[in-house]
Amino acid sequence: MKAATINELKQELQEIQPGKLVELCIRLARFKKENKELLTYLLFEAHDTAAYIESVKQEMQDQFEEMNKSNVYFVKKTLRKILRTAGKYARYSGLATVEIELLTFFCREMKALNIPLNKNQVLLNIYNNQLKKITKAISTLHEDLQYDYQREINKLTV
Numbered sequence: 001m002k003a004a005t006i007n008e009l010k011q012e013l014q015e016i017q018p019g020k021l022v023e024l025c026i027r028l029a030r031f032k033k034e035n036k037e038l039l040t041y042l043l044f045e046a047h048d049t050a051a052y053i054e055s056v057k058q059e060m061q062d063q064f065e066e067m068n069k070s071n072v073y074f075v076k077k078t079l080r081k082i083l084r085t086a087g088k089y090a091r092y093s094g095l096a097t098v099e100i101e102l103l104t105f106f107c108r109e110m111k112a113l114n115i116p117l118n119k120n121q122v123l124l125n126i127y128n129n130q131l132k133k134i135t136k137a138i139s140t141l142h143e144d145l146q147y148d149y150q151r152e153i154n155k156l157t158v
Contacts, residue, residue, distance in 0.1 A: 037092065041089075042092075046093070049093065052089075052093065052098070053098055053101050056086070056089045056102060057102070057105050060085060060086060060106065063081065063082045064082065064109045064113070067079075067113075069113070072115075072120055072122075072123070075113075075123070079123070079126055083106065083130070086102040089102065090103075096138075096140050096141055097145070100138060100141075100149055103133055104134060104152055104153070104156065107130050107131065107134070110126075110127055111127075111156065134149070135153065138153070
């Protein structure tokens with residue numbers, strides 16, 4: 001089965017009655033956890049971005065605290081898992097500020113682990129790649145916001 005284009009879906013959804021549209025959304029939410037999470041974000045959390053960012057930061061903080069630091073391998077795995085979480089939640093909002101906030105929080109927490117990043121190339125690459133993503137996202141913002149965030153980034157450079 002070939003999937004319809006976004007434009008075709010949009011046109012079809014505009015013609016559907018509201019009750020039927022609700023049924024379609026519920027059915028879509030049943031299939032994948034990510035669909036349900038996105039729908040939850042859109043219905044309950046999209047109106048308060050600051051609270052959304054704080055809740056995601058708290059979830060990331062919990063993951064940092066549960067990290068097994070006995071071996072660098074486990075640290076790398078956990079860091080990648082935290083990054084997947086941050087990326088998923090940033091994608092739900094679609095806002096550059098959310099992505100910047102979450103990634104700067106990640107970098108601050110990673111730096112606070114007191115793991116020598118310079119001694120492990122993979123950890124250093126993970127850290128530097130996040131700084132690149134932050135810089136790229138900052139470039140899409142207004143100049144005043146760029147300045148504020150750039151000062152934050154300068155504190156994070158290794």
